Amino acid sequence: MMWLHDIGVTWPSFKSRRLQTGRPPAYCGGVDSTIILAPRGGRNLHRFANPGRFLRLSGRVLPWLAVPAVVLTLVGLAWGLFFAPPDYQQGDAVRIIYIHVPAAWLASGGYLSLAICSVLSLVWRHPLADLAAAELAPVGAAFTALCLATGSLWGKPMWGAWWVWDARLTSVLVLFFLYIGHIALVRAFDDPTRGYRAGAILALVGVVNLPVIKFSVDWWNTLHQPSTITITGAPSMHVEMLWPLLVCVAGFSLGFAAIVTARLRAAVMERRIRSLLLAQAQQAA
Amino acid sequence: MTHLPYVAASYGLALAVALGFAVSAWLRVGRARRRLDAIDPRRRNRETH
Numbered sequence: 001m002m003w004l005h006d007i008g009v010t011w012p013s014f015k016s017r018r019l020q021t022g023r024p025p026a027y028c029g030g031v032d033s034t035i036i037l038a039p040r041g042g043r044n045l046h047r048f049a050n051p052g053r054f055l056r057l058s059g060r061v062l063p064w065l066a067v068p069a070v071v072l073t074l075v076g077l078a079w080g081l082f083f084a085p086p087d088y089q090q091g092d093a094v095r096i097i098y099i100h101v102p103a104a105w106l107a108s109g110g111y112l113s114l115a116i117c118s119v120l121s122l123v124w125r126h127p128l129a130d131l132a133a134a135e136l137a138p139v140g141a142a143f144t145a146l147c148l149a150t151g152s153l154w155g156k157p158m159w160g161a162w163w164v165w166d167a168r169l170t171s172v173l174v175l176f177f178l179y180i181g182h183i184a185l186v187r188a189f190d191d192p193t194r195g196y197r198a199g200a201i202l203a204l205v206g207v208v209n210l211p212v213i214k215f216s217v218d219w220w221n222t223l224h225q226p227s228t229i230t231i232t233g234a235p236s237m238h239v240e241m242l243w244p245l246l247v248c249v250a251g252f253s254l255g256f257a258a259i260v261t262a263r264l265r266a267a268v269m270e271r272r273i274r275s276l277l278l279a280q281a282q283q284a285a
Numbered sequence: 286m287t288h289l290p291y292v293a294a295s296y297g298l299a300l301a302v303a304l305g306f307a308v309s310a311w312l313r314v315g316r317a318r319r320r321l322d323a324i325d326p327r328r329r330n331r332e333t334h
Contacts, residue, residue: 066307072301077296091287099299139306146302149293157288255303262310269317276324 007241051268054128060263065258072251079244096154098245101228102252103147107175108210110140110256114182115207119202128264130196131271133203134186135171135263139256141179142182148172159223167216171209 080098087094114136120129152162152168163169182199189195217226228237230247237245286292 077299080293081296086287092292093288095292096295102298114314142302142306146298149298153291153295153298157291252303255307259303259306259310262307262314266310266313266317269314269321273317273320273324274305276321 058265065254069254070257076244076248076251084241084244092156098248100150102249103143106256107144108149114203118203121200131267135267136260137182144176166223167220168222171213171216
């Protein structure tokens with residue numbers, strides 16, 4: 001078996017195809033009759049599809065994610081809780097921002113990762129992409145729920161209400177339902193492949209909600225405040241509040257990546273266990 | 286500190302979510318590794334040679 005890129009032939013296709021020919025094609029010099037046609041990116045991605053290679057690589061990467069995640073999160077939270085100044089209007093309730101903003105960032109970022117996994121699964125049939133999506137969705141859903149809960153805890157003393165049907169809050173609630181829908185859909189089929197396929201399609205359809213969340217505070221007149229940190233403009237918060245917030249965002253992001261990597265490692269090993277047990281049962285029969 | 290119950294509840298929730306997922310992932314990896322070590326012939330061969 002060989003890749004067309006290995007023999008200098010490119011194919012403008014976005015979908016892997018396997019050709020079984022009776023005789024060696026002229027352009028591959030009779031080296032091998034089984035050819036996988038795939039874009040160069042797909043070939044590079046499949047290099048990490050080998051479970052043994054993934055387990056080795058992730059085992060090396062995991063401590064470099066987990067240890068900085070714990071340190072940064074603890075430092076950021078302690079900084080925000082005890083050393084950052086209170087807001088002149090909101091008082092100490094503003095300290096909820098050090099949980100709420102990282103959770104909101106991970107809710108959207110996690111869903112974007114879910115969509116990328118879905119593309120990898122649907123387009124390149126990457127074997128680990130389905131497992132990654134299935135392991136990512138519950139963590140993303142939990143952080144979205146954390147974002148909603150902390151927003152509610154912040155809203156009660158500031159707005160006088162636990163919940164308002166504001167465009168930002170409602171679009172994040174829709175994101176939470178999309179996560180829940182993905183989790184349910186993946187587990188709804190007897191054949192896991194069909195579940196992964198359905199979940200991937202739902203994840204891609206739901207991506208339309210991400211710009212709605214981002215721009216909801218600009219498009220509609222909302223009770224939720226506009227973006228504090230933007231790529232183009234200067235942040236509208238004091239630097240003494242900004243630094244602990246950035247440390248918390250970094251710590252939470254690394255923690256999210258570490259949790260998903262650990263869950264994916266477990267899922268890969270569990271799949272290997274299932275296939276071994278199945279093989280043993282078939283041998284016994 | 287003003288609004289202490291709201292701030293404390295937020296931090297408590299965050300720690301519960303993060304610790305819950307971290308501990309469950311750690312236990313799940315350990316359980317899968319032990320199970321795989323017990324039934325995977327390739328791993329057993331690696332240990333004996």
